[in-house]
Amino acid sequence: MGQPVALARPGLSRLSSRLPLALAALLPLGFLAVFFVWPVAAIIRLGLGRGSIWPVLSTSDTWGLVGFTVGQAAASTVLAVLAGLPVAYLLARCRLPGLWLVRVVVLVPFVLPTVVVGLAFRALFGDTGVLAIVLANAFFNVAVVARTVAGLWTHLDRRAEQAAATLGASPVRVFLTVVLPGLRPALASAAAVVFLFCATSFGVVLILGGARHRTLETEIYLRTVELLDLPGAAALSLLQLVAVLAALTVGAVARRRRESALRLRGLRQQPRRPAGLGLVAACAGLGVVAALLVPVVVLVLRSLSTSGGWGLDGFRALAGRGLPGTLAVSGVDAVLNSLRAATDATLIALLLGGVAAVVLVSLGRSAVRPALVETVDAAFMLPLGVSAVTVGFGYLVTLDALPGDLRTSALLVPLAQALVVTPLVVRILLPVLRSIDPRQRQAAAVLGASPVRVWWEVDARLAGRSVLTATAFGYVVALGEFGATSFLARPETITLPVAIGRLISRPGALNTQMAYAACVVLVVLTVAAVALIEAVRAPGGAPVGEF
Amino acid sequence: MTPTPTTTPTPTALGVRGLTVRYGEVTAVSDVDIEMAAGEVVALLGPSGCGKSTLLRAVAGLERPTAGTVAWNGVDLAGVPVHRRRFGLVFQDGQLFGHLDVAGNIGFGLRMAGVPADRRRERVAELLDMVDLAGLERRRVGELSGGQAQRVALARALAPRPRLLLLDEPLSSLDSELRERLAVDLAGWLTASGTAALLVTHDRTEADTVASRVLRMRDGALAPDPV
Numbered sequence: 099m100g101q102p103v104a105l106a107r108p109g110l111s112r113l114s115s116r117l118p119l120a121l122a123a124l125l126p127l128g129f130l131a132v133f134f135v136w137p138v139a140a141i142i143r144l145g146l147g148r149g150s151i152w153p154v155l156s157t158s159d160t161w162g163l164v165g166f167t168v169g170q171a172a173a174s175t176v177l178a179v180l181a182g183l184p185v186a187y188l189l190a191r192c193r194l195p196g197l198w199l200v201r202v203v204v205l206v207p208f209v210l211p212t213v214v215v216g217l218a219f220r221a222l223f224g225d226t227g228v229l230a231i232v233l234a235n236a237f238f239n240v241a242v243v244a245r246t247v248a249g250l251w252t253h254l255d256r257r258a259e260q261a262a263a264t265l266g267a268s269p270v271r272v273f274l275t276v277v278l279p280g281l282r283p284a285l286a287s288a289a290a291v292v293f294l295f296c297a298t299s300f301g302v303v304l305i306l307g308g309a310r311h312r313t314l315e316t317e318i319y320l321r322t323v324e325l326l327d328l329p330g331a332a333a334l335s336l337l338q339l340v341a342v343l344a345a346l347t348v349g350a351v352a353r354r355r356r357e358s359a360l361r362l363r364g365l366r367q368q369p370r371r372p373a374g375l376g377l378v379a380a381c382a383g384l385g386v387v388a389a390l391l392v393p394v395v396v397l398v399l400r401s402l403s404t405s406g407g408w409g410l411d412g413f414r415a416l417a418g419r420g421l422p423g424t425l426a427v428s429g430v431d432a433v434l435n436s437l438r439a440a441t442d443a444t445l446i447a448l449l450l451g452g453v454a455a456v457v458l459v460s461l462g463r464s465a466v467r468p469a470l471v472e473t474v475d476a477a478f479m480l481p482l483g484v485s486a487v488t489v490g491f492g493y494l495v496t497l498d499a500l501p502g503d504l505r506t507s508a509l510l511v512p513l514a515q516a517l518v519v520t521p522l523v524v525r526i527l528l529p530v531l532r533s534i535d536p537r538q539r540q541a542a543a544v545l546g547a548s549p550v551r552v553w554w555e556v557d558a559r560l561a562g563r564s565v566l567t568a569t570a571f572g573y574v575v576a577l578g579e580f581g582a583t584s585f586l587a588r589p590e591t592i593t594l595p596v597a598i599g600r601l602i603s604r605p606g607a608l609n610t611q612m613a614y615a616a617c618v619v620l621v622v623l624t625v626a627a628v629a630l631i632e633a634v635r636a637p638g639g640a641p642v643g644e645f
Numbered sequence: 646m647t648p649t650p651t652t653t654p655t656p657t658a659l660g661v662r663g664l665t666v667r668y669g670e671v672t673a674v675s676d677v678d679i680e681m682a683a684g685e686v687v688a689l690l691g692p693s694g695c696g697k698s699t700l701l702r703a704v705a706g707l708e709r710p711t712a713g714t715v716a717w718n719g720v721d722l723a724g725v726p727v728h729r730r731r732f733g734l735v736f737q738d739g740q741l742f743g744h745l746d747v748a749g750n751i752g753f754g755l756r757m758a759g760v761p762a763d764r765r766r767e768r769v770a771e772l773l774d775m776v777d778l779a780g781l782e783r784r785r786v787g788e789l790s791g792g793q794a795q796r797v798a799l800a801r802a803l804a805p806r807p808r809l810l811l812l813d814e815p816l817s818s819l820d821s822e823l824r825e826r827l828a829v830d831l832a833g834w835l836t837a838s839g840t841a842a843l844l845v846t847h848d849r850t851e852a853d854t855v856a857s858r859v860l861r862m863r864d865g866a867l868a869p870d871p872v
Binding site: 535537538540541542543544545546547548549551552555556559560 | 705707726727728729730731732733734736740742743744753754757758801802805811
């Protein structure tokens with residue numbers, strides 16, 4: 099008689115231990131459902147409903163767009179990987195004075211607003227061109243490659259290379275046969291992410307491509323806003339969604355390999371003064387870093403050059419609204435709008451991303467199938483890859499149905515930005531939480547800490563720095579968000595990047611001048627945040643997160 | 646016929662019956678019975694991979710048994726989560742909390758139990774005294790030597806006065822001279838505090854030094870012959 103009761107008890111306790119987890123998962127998943135899946139699904143239905151998908155898919159025009167989108171993304175990815183590799187070496191293996199400066203310089207492009215980068219490359223290369231697009235996209239993503247690869251490289255056991263060398267392999271052979279295969283998981287994961295970013299890059303292509311070079315993303319925007327061809331835009335969104343899902347799957351598989359690879363590694367290898375082939379690589383890395391500075395320097399110079407020599411006219415213009423009819427609020431107000439929206443977005447994203455990361459780690463620890471964890475993980479990443487324009491457009495279509503008038507609410511822009519920032523928060527927190535030895539949690543539990551207390555006493559303490567990093571990161575990304583915000587911001591709540599977009603789309607020297615000055619303001623804010631991220635890094639300590 | 650070991654007829658404190666832990670096809674622990682009296686120190690001796698650590702973790706509540714029961718004073722612990730069992734556990738590599746100092750580590754269990762700060766301070770000092778590390782309260786755990794770290798780990802586990810102390814190869818990461826000395830110390834601390842303990846080890850000498858009774862384990866099951 100006692101037997102069935104004894105058997106039922108573990109089952110019951112398993113259920114009760116999973117219930118809070120399931121409830122916690124509802125928060126980020128619910129947000130994802132209401133503010134992402136629903137709007138995007140509405141757009142897709144719009145596309146499918148009117149039977150417009152086949153006409154759109156069967157024109158050669160569409161496939162030309164797809165070809166250019168994939169082609170420029172592939173070229174940008176190759177370039178970013180080639181440029182990022184020596185920088186990764188520099189960060190992972192070299193002991194040089196001032197390396198922290200290298201870290202800052204590499205990270206700044208990644209968080210610079212797309213409009214700012216677009217404008218910087220326009221200042222460099224004149225108006226339009228494929229080369230400018232590819233260079234600008236690569237410029238953005240060198241940081242992703244450098245940081246992701248460096249993270250793994252610091253843990254690659256140097257003794258394998260030494261063993262190969264004693265077996266007669268030249269330095270180049272050692273690199274090709276030992277180092278490169280070891281780095282492959284990080285390279286694959288970084289390349290997948292970079293490809294995704296480049297394929298869906300909006301601001302850069304819009305500014306540099308003009309009407310001649312269009313990708314799916316800019317075409318969706320143009321069809322929605324300029325041509326009012328909603329079914330056509332929806333069909334293209336659907337096409338892009340399929341491509342993004344494929345890229346995410348590749349990334350998830352590579353990531354799993356890398357995280358399992360990381361678990362096997364021992365201590366981080368101490369950096370050394372480079373010599374021989376390493377010196378060549380280090381110099382190449384420094385060359386890349388110097389090149390990364392060029393667009394920023396050009397931007398600053400342009401903001402200071404006026405028709406009558408050097409001057410601060412552009413910055414003074416920020417107090418006003420540009421030439422008549424350009425902006426509804428002053429540049430200063432746009433800055434304040436940006437700061438406010440980014441603050442709200444960051445808080446929302448920290449809450450959602452934090453809960454999501456905790457849920458994912460807990461799922462990974464319980465006996466749930468890894469495939470399920472991967473799927474939930476990828477679901478949280480989805481907003482990174484789906485056209486921000488599609489999301490912004492979807493909001494306009496769907497959010498009427500929600501209680502309260504969200505469409506005109508001041509929360510609309512922060513919510514859309516939070517959707518973009520949340521995946522970053524998850525990606526920063528997740529690897530740190532996963533790297534915590536499960537026995538640390540067990541030690542706490544054995545000493546009497548309840549599951550919630552274990553999170554607070556162990557995970558929260560160890561991931562504290564990463565939370566700060568995620569905050570700074572999230573803040574600058576929200577600050578620079580352009581795609582969705584340009585859809586949702588009303589004239590009086592316009593943010594600085596959207597204001598820049600408007601300023602450069604109107605003629606007039608004052609507008610251009612003001613746009614460059616606004617870019618410099620954004621650069622300064624970005625650099626400050628990145629410097630904070632680097633300051634938070636424990637000296638010589640573990641890299642925080644994946645970026 | 647082998648003579649029955651002379652154990653005192655005290656009532657059973659820890660009762661492990663028919664304990665089996667299976668991971669898919671692999672059976673790590675197979676139908677193990679162990680009875681331990683209050684205050685008794687028992688060693689589980691066996692080669693690595695024989696399932697003794699899994700058995701220990703199942704007693705702690707960190708592994709879910711496929712079959713069988715773990716009971717304390719006759720009460721089945723199946724529904725009692727890890728943090729309510731009041732069993733201490735010392736890992737092979739200590740697993741000290743790197744974000745806390747020595748006092749923070751030793752006082753952790755007391756803090757979880759809601760012991761007020763002044764009582765905690767006294768108890769921490771008392772334990773540091775016992776493990777010959779008096780005055781190291783504020784030391785960062787990263788700055789401890791291997792032997793010191795393991796002493797702190799033992800003090801941390803003993804601080805909340807566990808009903809049973811589970812020791813998972815607690816001395817294996819130390820060099821042999823240090824190991825022998827700490828084994829003698831450990832035996833003394835257990836006797837002095839009257840703590841029941843289950844020690845998992847692959848070292849025969851260590852088992853004999855610390856425990857009053859030695860059980861041998863092989864391929865997930867207890868070996869029938871008494872040592």
